[in-house]
Amino acid sequence: MLDWLRNIWLAVATVAHGMYVTLRNWLITYQPERGAFTERFEYPEKPVPVANRYRGFHRYDLTTCISCDQCAKACPVDCIYIGKERVEGGKGFKITGFAIDYSKCMFCALCVEPCPVDCIFMGATHDLSCYSRDGCIVDFSRLPLDVAWGRATLNPTAVSESKVIAEPVHGGPNQ
Ligand code: SF4
Ligand code: SF4
Known part of the structure; x- marks a missing residue:
């Protein structure tokens, strides 16, 4: 008892x-003057603002990239995978894939510095949640150009839709 x-x-x-x-x-x-945190930031419509030099998920411009591999060589964890093939009857390469594995990326920005055409930057997006490891691998060449370049949000829906796209959305600077 x-x-x-x-x-x-x-x-x-x-x-x-x-x-x-x-x-x-x-x-x-x-804080009465501030109100509750959720009153100011209504995720996901009004996300928390980040600093200008915040290192979030990348911004990548497929229309400018010359597939020179400099970013992939600079990456200390080898998480950038670039697919390319020679342009028939012309100069340079056609990009067939530009994937970053965010389960390995440590957001160091070392891939940004060596890019000769300034087509890869660290972006401001920080909320790419996913249900599987495959969702952490983002192939920027399969994303709509606006989403890849950071004008629209890099979100799980866009990434999952990109998984069923067979060809790059643009052929790169050679097209
Ligand atoms: S931010 Fe760093 S770890 Fe991530 S892809 Fe670029 S070089 Fe690699
Ligand atoms: S993103 Fe820049 S450094 Fe990387 S392959 Fe394209 S042009 Fe080269």
């Missing part, structure tokens, strides 16, 4: 302590 009462008391005291911690933190973080 005593054990039963002790267990009930322990359960009630534990829940009460948890509620006390939650209430105390809510009061500490609540």
